[in-house]
Amino acid sequence: MKARLLPLIKKEFIQIFRTKPMLGFIFVMPILQTLLMGYAVTTEVIHVPLVICDQDRSADSRHFIQQIEQTEYFDIIEITPEYEKIAPYFDNGDANAAVVIPPHFSRDVREFQTPTLQTIINGSNSNTALVAIGYLQGIVAKFGQHLQSELVNEMQYYGSGQPPVTIQAEDRVWYNPNFVNAYFMVPAIIGIILAFSTMILTAINIVREREVGTLEQLMVSPLKSHQIMIGKLVPFALLGFVEISIVMVAGKIYFNIPMRGSYWLLFFTSFLMLPTTLGLGLFVSTVTKTQQQSMFLAWFFLVFIILMSGFFFPIENMPQWLQYLSLLDPLRYYTDCLRGIFLKGAGLQPLLPQIIALGVYGVAIISFAGARFQKRLV
Amino acid sequence: MNEKLAIDIREITKQFGKFTAVNHINFSVKRGEIFGLLGANGAGKTTTIRMLCGILLPTSGDGTVAGFSVMNEAEKIKQAIGYMSQRFSLYSDLTVRENLEFFGGAYGLSNKRLKERLKIVSKHFGITNFLDQLTGSIPLGWKQRVGLASATIHNPQILFLDEPTSGVDPTARRNFWRSIYQLASGESQSTVLVTTHYLEEAEYCDRVAIMHQSNLLALDTPRALKTRFEKDNMEDVFVHAIREAEQEFEG
């Protein structure tokens, strides 16, 4: 019976390689995506344009301004004593943050009048706003310490009694000490690319054959429906592995992504993952009639499973009901495995729940889609 | 159910929900016969062929194709038959050779046998010059021949052809029928079941069945049909048979 399957697989490959845009898609896109995600996708907040309204113009305010200049978090675009100048910058979208140092700030501090230092943040982007506020708080805290020591020197100010004891904490960051964004993104990209190509290409491919009429020809032949299925899915599975390798190589070259785990485990989990997305692609092909519809539906599934996978956005931050929903997402488990294997050097033990989940889903989805595929043939 | 009969069906019916596509059809086809299924679009020809090919399950009735039951032994039927659809169902981004190799392989031909058969059918259908061209780029008449070649590469006993001459010029059509004759009368003694709505082609068949709105109206040799309906060409026979049936329905 293998003699019959091989011509089918061979035909698929001939067709794939003969379509130049498809080739570009399969081989070039992973590289582009890797680069794009690795470099661009970051929630790091830097170069925030900042306006300083310095109404005090003292040595202290100058020191504060210097402190801000020294960080790369903020870019000072204007220093002005006029408060009214701030709003236009915000309205134009040219500034996202402002600091207002009130008049007589320096003097008020020394007279224990507790003046108020004001910071203004553009709240439109709430994510970066919070981070920016955090940075400003940090800078202000340091400024406060600076003022403390100044007062100690100037006025022999010791406060009252024995200074309290603070904690000395040592931070150790594991797996990614510099919080390199690419380390986080690139291993997960493997999952995205795999899902994308296996699902969408499979769905479109099968629907296309149905539209053109060649699927009927296959049905009439003695090829069994499971053989037709395998013949369709295997080439895309193989291509999936090729893409995994491309991403790994690109990741290594451009971002020096470490690989601390075992390659065998990586390929094993990928092997478990493939039936899930291939099965979904197969399923889409059984419920849509035209290529356009299959595209929309496949895209819909794809976006959903990417969203729920924890690729971009942490699952822990989502509302509870969404978190439960994400348990249905095979890509979630695969992403965990990918990051675990690449960055953490995790072995079978810590990843066992994920692996089992993948296996179960794979079997379930393929069986379900396969049953539908079969029915439609008869 | 006679083994000498290539096709033998009794009371075959297909219903899609409330709609009856094929209504209690009976006929049989002998080995080596060229059997024509005539009818307008929507008469039920394609549905009938699909049931005979084993890709559609009849709602009721039974029959054999190549000695295998249409109800239970669909897989065995597929081994023994060849099929060509209206659209020729070829892969346009594969060369002619690749299409032939693929279909031959799908039918389980060994490498050696495949090479032999490929040579034979390409010579037979005169497509040797086209072997390495992309199937999508050759003219329609030649595509038809490639379609026939693919359908016969595994030397099937029975050939099902669904509107094989759609959109092809008269000369090509004549050549096509010549090939059919050769297949039927040659050493392979293939049985051929053809559906068509080109009524003059009915003259080429050994026997003809006329279908209209899911029913089988008449079945006989072209000559006998002309005598029965007192017409001298198949087109008039057809029109008359339809009108008669419609009058019966109303009456």
Next chain:
Amino acid sequence: MIRGILTLAGKELKHIRRDPRSLALLFLLPLIMMVLYGYAINMDIKDAKLGVLDSDNSWATRQVISHFDGSEFFRIYKHYSSRDAVTEALQSGAVKAVLIFPADFTEDIGRGISPKMQVLLDGSDSNTGKIIQTSIQQILSQISFGPNTQPMLFNMEARVWYNQELEGANFIVPGLVAVFLMMIAALLTSITIAREKETGTITQLQLSPATPAQIIIGKVLPYIVLAFFVGLFMLLFALVYYQIPFHGSPLLLAGLSVAYLFASLSIGLLVSTIAKTQQVAMAGGLFATLLPSIILSGFIFPLRSMPTVLQWISTIIPAKYFLEILRAIMLRGVGFTYVWKPFVALIVFTIIVMTISTLRFRRQLRR
């Protein structure tokens, strides 16, 4: 001229109406997406799981731990008893960080020196990892053991302009509208021309007296209207469901949206002239619109944090400009004088891409 365009537009409309499944998907999918994404995209940390390895187990360590337990950012998940257990916990992703207290923690406090501790962080999630690190540091820096605390020398007051509650949805959802609109518009148009090529009806178009420009405009017109309604639908949904504020002028937004629609459609057209089959058209259309729109438009990821090269590339992404316009009008309520720049950018973009598409199409028809 106009009649020719309307005829072609009418034909295109029939195509659309005959495919109700696609139409349903067209309206339904963005809706579902907006619900999911609106809730899901949240980068603030909340209930991040912490582990504890406490070798001291005293009032002091419990006090520190309670600071974390009480914070809405963290949650103490488990107390571990060994380094190995901690390692496995971090590897499996069960906790994001572990607080490690040495046995002499309280002793040091008694002696008046700073007690030491260790914080192990999972850095694999570079986004939240950093935030978690900073948050932990902040919480720890506010803890002191001692009889007195220093008085504050000054206050810091943080004011938020626009989007006072820092509601994440107000930021994300307009972006969603922009991204989906672009994608739908581009996808729809990218298929039309490719479909004609694939089914062969393009020959009929070649034979008709219509000029290439007429054909393109005629094809695009129904989709603009369609996409406009889809966009309207999405926006209304956003306003109602998420209660996104709308401080500016709806008319202004509507007018500027048309420019954006044209820009998106023009991309679809360009893809369509390049692609030979529908398959390729769709894949290309998706690729050309979805990814860049999401990543390089400033939708979620701040443009200023990206390498300069990417910031340059973002200047040719229409979604970037539309996003500026959307947020400016919806959240800041500004008038035309503040948004004319992105508006002009969109128009220029459309003109260039449309011209290229028309030229390509003309060449293809003449062949």
